[in-house]
Amino acid sequence: MEKLIADLKKQIVEALNLKHLKPEDIGDDEPLFVEGLGLDSIDALELIVLLQQQYNIKISNPQEGPKIFKSVKTIAAYITAHQTA
Amino acid sequence: MAVYIKGMGAISPQKTWDDETLLSQAVGYRGNRLTCIEPDYNQWIDARTIRRMSRIIKMGVTAAFMALKEAGVERPDGIITGTGLGCLEDTGIFLMKMTESSEMALNPTPFIQSTHNTIGSQMALLLQCQQYNQTYAHESFSFESALLDASLQLEDYPDQNIVVGGVDEITEISHTVYRRFPVFRREVNNTLTLFESDEPGTIHGEGAAFFVLSGKRGEHDLARIEALTTLYKPDGHQLKTGIKKFLDDAGISPDAIDLVLVGKSGDATHDQETENTTTSFFPSSSIGLFKHLCGEYPTASAFGLWLAARMLQAHHTPDVVVYRDTGRALNNVLLYNPYFGTHHSLILLKSCRDTL
Numbered sequence A: 001m002e003k004l005i006a007d008l009k010k011q012i013v014e015a016l017n018l019k020h021l022k023p024e025d026i027g028d029d030e031p032l033f034v035e036g037l038g039l040d041s042i043d044a045l046e047l048i049v050l051l052q053q054q055y056n057i058k059i060s061n062p063q064e065g066p067k068i069f070k071s072v073k074t075i076a077a078y079i080t081a082h083q084t085a
Numbered sequence B: 001m002a003v004y005i006k007g008m009g010a011i012s013p014q015k016t017w018d019d020e021t022l023l024s025q026a027v028g029y030r031g032n033r034l035t036c037i038e039p040d041y042n043q044w045i046d047a048r049t050i051r052r053m054s055r056i057i058k059m060g061v062t063a064a065f066m067a068l069k070e071a072g073v074e075r076p077d078g079i080i081t082g083t084g085l086g087c088l089e090d091t092g093i094f095l096m097k098m099t100e101s102s103e104m105a106l107n108p109t110p111f112i113q114s115t116h117n118t119i120g121s122q123m124a125l126l127l128q129c130q131q132y133n134q135t136y137a138h139e140s141f142s143f144e145s146a147l148l149d150a151s152l153q154l155e156d157y158p159d160q161n162i163v164v165g166g167v168d169e170i171t172e173i174s175h176t177v178y179r180r181f182p183v184f185r186r187e188v189n190n191t192l193t194l195f196e197s198d199e200p201g202t203i204h205g206e207g208a209a210f211f212v213l214s215g216k217r218g219e220h221d222l223a224r225i226e227a228l229t230t231l232y233k234p235d236g237h238q239l240k241t242g243i244k245k246f247l248d249d250a251g252i253s254p255d256a257i258d259l260v261l262v263g264k265s266g267d268a269t270h271d272q273e274t275e276n277t278t279t280s281f282f283p284s285s286s287i288g289l290f291k292h293l294c295g296e297y298p299t300a301s302a303f304g305l306w307l308a309a310r311m312l313q314a315h316h317t318p319d320v321v322v323y324r325d326t327g328r329a330l331n332n333v334l335l336y337n338p339y340f341g342t343h344h345s346l347i348l349l350k351s352c353r354d355t356l
Helices: A004-014 A042-054 A064-066 A072-084 B053-071 B087-099 B110-111 B118-127 B137-158 B172-179 B191-196 B234-249 B269-279 B300-314
Strands: B004-010 B078-082 B134-137 B161-168 B207-214 B223-232 B260-262 B285-290 B322-324 B332-337 B343-350
Touching: A004 A042, A004 A072, A004 B191, A042 A072, A042 B110, A064 A072, A072 B078, A072 B137, B004 B053, B004 B137, B004 B300, B053 B087, B053 B118, B053 B161, B053 B191, B053 B207, B053 B343, B078 B118, B087 B172, B087 B285, B118 B134, B134 B137, B137 B172, B137 B300, B137 B332, B137 B343, B161 B300, B161 B322, B223 B234, B223 B300, B234 B269, B234 B343, B260 B269, B300 B332, B300 B343
Parallel strands: B078 B134, B078 B161, B260 B285, B260 B332
Antiparallel strands: B004 B207, B004 B223, B161 B207, B223 B343, B285 B322, B332 B343
């Protein structure tokens, strides 16, 4: 899980072009949207594409989005659950 | 159509920002491609917004912000953009990524920002400007179309301040594609000496030049745009007739033009005709050239207009621009921009030195 979280942080910084941040600056439980990193709806689309391209995971139910993308840790948990399923 | 230039901003292969000396230290390039000298965009655009912007968006938005700053205008009454090829970098990225993922996933940011109107819309978002916003993509008439639209808007609402400009970028992909056509020279030792050799082909350029225009005369106007026209694929006779009609309609004779700023591109295929036309039509005018400074691209006329207006403001023609000097003071400048022998545009500028 720790490696997955570290990988995700790197991928998020790169995919969203967060040049002012280092991956390690993002807290595992830090909120990604609005507060915290302050990401927006276009970033949410980028994260969906990231999961699809990097982890071959498609989010079938968009309603789950806010729960999945709450923090890096929740994304990692979702990936872990769906890759092992 | 008289409209007044209140402020200008240009990002080009020359140091056209933060430079009080107007091209006193022109930059020459080796090869067949010129690249813009870019400012620190963080000084102009919010860091949270800039992360999504490709280079052409940053160039366009910043050049427009420079123009607004010089004009002392916080929020314009309209934004009109001309771009021949639009946001090529983002187009290339989303197409490449779509191919890499076997068309199964589309990265939203480059897709959304690949459209031609992204530059104008980003300006509107950053300035919270919800008024007239238009983008013209008509190859080498893109900037001229934007300028014409602005003049028509200002004819109806002369008190307004409208941002209008032209912007195009070179990307690795676009340069590679262009190189397949015999339009650029293989190698130029120094682009500043472009006109010293008589060869086919020109040099690839890019840039962004934006203007704040108003129909109302002000104390600090930089120049007045008096008239504009475009001529598509004219033959030699039609070109001369077109220039004569343009000047007649503007109420000015050829010998009243102090300087013709010509968009000769160094391409021997078309330059001879351009040379013949300008020297025969304007025997007593000074002649200046500018494409060795910015290269050839669809909206190079925006750079030409920026240069013509700065020269009128400074009452000075930089040495690097002079092709034929008749020693005349600059009051009336004609910008004549031919593009690969097909698109020809004429823009007449006048000095604003006369008192209000």
